[in-house]
Protein backbone atom coordinates (compact mmCIF):
# COMPACT_ATOMS: atom_id res chain seq x y z
CA UNK A 1 0.00 0.00 0.00
CA UNK A 2 2.67 2.44 1.12
CA UNK A 3 3.78 4.31 -1.95
CA UNK A 4 0.93 3.49 -4.22
CA UNK A 5 -1.67 5.98 -3.14
CA UNK A 6 -1.86 9.76 -3.04
CA UNK A 7 -4.59 11.03 -0.71
CA UNK A 8 -6.27 14.35 -1.47
CA UNK A 9 -8.78 15.53 1.12
CA UNK A 10 -10.56 18.77 1.80
CA UNK A 11 -13.92 20.53 1.90
CA UNK A 12 -16.28 20.90 -1.05
CA UNK A 13 -14.95 22.98 -3.96
CA UNK A 14 -11.45 23.29 -2.54
CA UNK A 15 -10.04 22.16 -5.90
CA UNK A 16 -9.57 18.46 -5.16
CA UNK A 17 -11.02 17.16 -8.43
CA UNK A 18 -9.04 19.51 -10.61
CA UNK A 19 -5.81 18.72 -8.79
CA UNK A 20 -6.47 14.97 -8.79
CA UNK A 21 -7.23 14.93 -12.51
CA UNK A 22 -4.04 16.80 -13.36
CA UNK A 23 -1.90 14.66 -11.03
CA UNK A 24 -3.44 11.54 -12.54
CA UNK A 25 -2.49 12.67 -16.04
CA UNK A 26 0.96 13.82 -15.06
CA UNK A 27 1.93 10.84 -12.92
CA UNK A 28 -0.11 8.22 -14.81
CA UNK A 29 -2.24 7.26 -11.82
CA UNK A 30 -5.85 6.13 -11.63
CA UNK A 31 -7.93 9.05 -10.41
CA UNK A 32 -10.58 7.91 -7.94
CA UNK A 33 -13.40 10.26 -7.03
CA UNK A 34 -14.63 8.78 -3.76
CA UNK A 35 -17.38 11.40 -3.49
CA UNK A 36 -19.01 9.90 -6.59
CA UNK A 37 -19.39 6.63 -4.69
CA UNK A 38 -21.23 8.32 -1.80
CA UNK A 39 -23.28 10.22 -4.36
CA UNK A 40 -24.19 7.01 -6.20
CA UNK A 41 -25.52 5.35 -3.03
CA UNK A 42 -27.48 8.54 -2.24
CA UNK A 43 -28.88 8.63 -5.78
CA UNK A 44 -30.17 5.08 -5.45
CA UNK A 45 -31.66 5.72 -2.00
CA UNK A 46 -33.54 8.75 -3.35
CA UNK A 47 -34.61 6.88 -6.48
CA UNK A 48 -36.20 4.23 -4.34
CA UNK A 49 -38.08 6.86 -2.36
CA UNK A 50 -36.22 6.00 0.84
CA UNK A 51 -35.78 8.69 3.49
CA UNK A 52 -32.02 9.46 3.48
CA UNK A 53 -32.21 10.26 7.19
CA UNK A 54 -33.64 6.84 8.07
CA UNK A 55 -30.41 4.99 8.85
CA UNK A 56 -31.92 1.54 9.00
CA UNK A 57 -33.68 1.97 5.69
CA UNK A 58 -30.48 3.31 4.10
CA UNK A 59 -28.50 0.30 5.35
CA UNK A 60 -31.18 -2.06 4.03
CA UNK A 61 -31.08 -0.32 0.63
CA UNK A 62 -27.28 -0.53 0.65
CA UNK A 63 -27.47 -4.31 1.15
CA UNK A 64 -29.86 -4.60 -1.76
CA UNK A 65 -27.92 -2.57 -4.30
CA UNK A 66 -25.11 -3.82 -6.49
CA UNK A 67 -22.20 -1.38 -6.75
CA UNK A 68 -19.69 -1.88 -9.54
CA UNK A 69 -16.55 0.21 -9.41
CA UNK A 70 -14.27 0.34 -12.43
CA UNK A 71 -11.84 2.48 -14.39
CA UNK A 72 -12.11 4.04 -17.84
CA UNK A 73 -9.24 6.08 -19.27
CA UNK A 74 -7.57 6.24 -15.84
CA UNK A 75 -10.72 7.65 -14.20
CA UNK A 76 -12.91 5.78 -11.71
CA UNK A 77 -16.41 4.79 -12.81
CA UNK A 78 -19.40 3.62 -10.79
CA UNK A 79 -22.57 1.75 -11.63
CA UNK A 80 -25.51 1.02 -9.36
CA UNK A 81 -27.55 -2.01 -10.35
CA UNK A 82 -25.98 -1.80 -13.79
CA UNK A 83 -26.71 1.90 -14.30
CA UNK A 84 -24.23 4.79 -14.46
CA UNK A 85 -26.19 7.71 -12.95
CA UNK A 86 -24.03 10.21 -14.89
CA UNK A 87 -24.89 13.88 -14.30
CA UNK A 88 -27.61 12.93 -11.82
CA UNK A 89 -24.83 12.36 -9.29
CA UNK A 90 -24.42 16.12 -9.11
CA UNK A 91 -28.13 16.99 -8.90
CA UNK A 92 -29.46 19.33 -6.22
CA UNK A 93 -31.26 16.52 -4.46
CA UNK A 94 -28.11 14.40 -4.23
CA UNK A 95 -26.16 17.47 -3.08
CA UNK A 96 -28.56 18.08 -0.24
CA UNK A 97 -28.79 14.49 1.00
CA UNK A 98 -25.34 13.03 0.42
CA UNK A 99 -23.98 14.20 3.78
CA UNK A 100 -26.73 12.31 5.65
CA UNK A 101 -26.11 9.09 3.72
CA UNK A 102 -22.34 9.33 4.02
CA UNK A 103 -22.60 9.71 7.80
CA UNK A 104 -23.98 6.14 8.09
CA UNK A 105 -21.11 3.89 9.34
CA UNK A 106 -22.25 0.86 7.27
CA UNK A 107 -22.19 2.96 4.11
CA UNK A 108 -18.66 4.12 4.88
CA UNK A 109 -17.45 0.62 5.71
CA UNK A 110 -18.73 -0.71 2.40
CA UNK A 111 -17.34 2.13 0.30
CA UNK A 112 -13.96 2.28 2.05
CA UNK A 113 -13.47 -1.37 1.18
CA UNK A 114 -14.31 -0.70 -2.49
CA UNK A 115 -11.94 2.28 -2.43
CA UNK A 116 -9.06 0.13 -1.14
CA UNK A 117 -9.79 -2.42 -3.87
CA UNK A 118 -8.69 0.12 -6.46
CA UNK A 119 -5.08 -0.70 -5.56
CA UNK A 120 -5.62 -4.07 -7.27
CA UNK A 121 -6.01 -2.13 -10.53
CA UNK A 122 -3.04 0.20 -10.15
CA UNK A 123 -1.57 3.18 -8.34
CA UNK A 124 -4.12 5.82 -7.43
CA UNK A 125 -4.69 9.44 -6.61
CA UNK A 126 -7.88 9.44 -4.56
CA UNK A 127 -9.86 12.46 -3.48
CA UNK A 128 -12.39 12.71 -0.68
CA UNK A 129 -12.77 13.60 2.97
CA UNK A 130 -11.16 10.69 4.84
CA UNK A 131 -8.66 9.27 2.35
CA UNK A 132 -5.56 10.22 4.35
CA UNK A 133 -7.18 9.53 7.73
CA UNK A 134 -9.11 6.30 7.12
CA UNK A 135 -8.77 4.81 3.63
CA UNK A 136 -4.98 4.98 3.26
CA UNK A 137 -3.60 6.17 6.60
CA UNK A 138 -0.23 4.52 5.84
CA UNK A 139 0.53 6.46 2.69
CA UNK A 140 3.11 9.21 3.12
CA UNK A 141 1.48 11.18 0.31
CA UNK A 142 -1.29 13.27 1.82
CA UNK A 143 -2.53 16.70 0.87
CA UNK A 144 -5.32 18.58 2.61
CA UNK A 145 -6.68 21.19 0.24
CA UNK A 146 -8.42 24.30 1.40
CA UNK A 147 -9.56 27.65 0.07
CA UNK A 148 -11.46 30.63 1.48
CA UNK A 149 -15.22 30.00 1.73
CA UNK A 150 -15.93 32.85 -0.69
CA UNK A 151 -13.52 31.39 -3.24
CA UNK A 152 -15.14 27.95 -2.89
CA UNK A 153 -18.68 29.33 -3.27
CA UNK A 154 -17.59 31.22 -6.39
CA UNK A 155 -16.06 28.06 -7.91
CA UNK A 156 -19.30 26.20 -7.34
CA UNK A 157 -21.25 28.95 -9.10
CA UNK A 158 -18.94 28.73 -12.10
CA UNK A 159 -19.77 25.05 -12.53
CA UNK A 160 -23.46 25.73 -11.95
CA UNK A 161 -23.85 24.12 -8.55
CA UNK A 162 -25.76 26.27 -6.16
CA UNK A 163 -26.04 23.99 -3.16
CA UNK A 164 -24.88 25.40 0.12
CA UNK A 165 -21.30 24.26 0.27
CA UNK A 166 -21.06 25.56 3.84
CA UNK A 167 -23.90 23.36 5.13
CA UNK A 168 -22.38 20.26 3.56
CA UNK A 169 -18.95 21.04 5.01
CA UNK A 170 -20.45 21.53 8.48
CA UNK A 171 -22.18 18.16 8.28
CA UNK A 172 -19.08 16.41 6.90
CA UNK A 173 -16.81 17.91 9.56
CA UNK A 174 -19.19 17.32 12.44
CA UNK A 175 -20.15 13.68 11.91
CA UNK A 176 -19.04 10.97 14.32
CA UNK A 177 -17.57 8.54 11.79
CA UNK A 178 -14.60 9.64 9.67
CA UNK A 179 -15.20 13.40 9.86
CA UNK A 180 -13.41 15.73 7.48
CA UNK A 181 -10.17 16.74 9.19
CA UNK A 182 -6.52 17.22 8.44
CA UNK A 183 -5.06 13.72 8.52
CA UNK A 184 -1.94 12.96 10.50
CA UNK A 185 1.00 13.69 8.24
CA UNK A 186 -1.02 15.69 5.72
CA UNK A 187 0.30 18.94 4.28
CA UNK A 188 -2.23 21.76 3.93
CA UNK A 189 -2.40 23.42 0.52
CA UNK A 190 -4.51 26.58 0.42
CA UNK A 191 -5.46 27.25 -3.19
CA UNK A 192 -7.19 30.62 -2.65
CA UNK A 193 -4.37 32.59 -4.22
CA UNK A 194 -3.29 29.92 -6.70
CA UNK A 195 -4.00 29.47 -10.37
CA UNK A 196 -4.66 25.87 -11.41
CA UNK A 197 -1.13 25.55 -12.80
CA UNK A 198 0.60 27.03 -9.76
CA UNK A 199 -1.56 24.86 -7.50
CA UNK A 200 -0.40 21.73 -9.30
CA UNK A 201 3.22 22.81 -9.04
CA UNK A 202 2.78 23.44 -5.32
CA UNK A 203 1.19 20.00 -4.88
CA UNK A 204 4.03 18.27 -6.70
CA UNK A 205 6.55 20.08 -4.49
CA UNK A 206 4.67 18.83 -1.42
CA UNK A 207 4.57 15.25 -2.73
CA UNK A 208 8.31 15.33 -3.47
CA UNK A 209 8.93 16.34 0.11
CA UNK A 210 6.71 13.55 1.40
CA UNK A 211 8.35 10.82 -0.67
Ligand code: C5P
Nearest residue numbers: 034035036038098099102128129130168
Ligand atom coordinates in the same frame (compact mmCIF):
# COMPACT_ATOMS: atom_id res chain seq x y z
O1 C5P B 1 -16.37 15.19 -3.15
P1 C5P B 1 -17.84 15.41 -3.27
O2 C5P B 1 -18.24 16.83 -2.99
O3 C5P B 1 -18.42 14.90 -4.54
O4 C5P B 1 -18.47 14.51 -2.11
C1 C5P B 1 -19.85 14.48 -1.88
C2 C5P B 1 -20.13 14.10 -0.45
O5 C5P B 1 -19.74 12.75 -0.21
C3 C5P B 1 -19.42 14.91 0.62
O6 C5P B 1 -20.10 16.12 0.93
C4 C5P B 1 -19.40 13.94 1.79
O7 C5P B 1 -20.62 13.96 2.49
C5 C5P B 1 -19.27 12.59 1.11
N1 C5P B 1 -17.90 12.07 1.09
C6 C5P B 1 -17.43 11.45 2.21
N2 C5P B 1 -16.19 10.87 2.22
C7 C5P B 1 -15.42 10.91 1.13
C8 C5P B 1 -15.87 11.56 -0.04
C9 C5P B 1 -17.12 12.15 -0.03
O8 C5P B 1 -18.13 11.41 3.23
N3 C5P B 1 -14.22 10.31 1.15
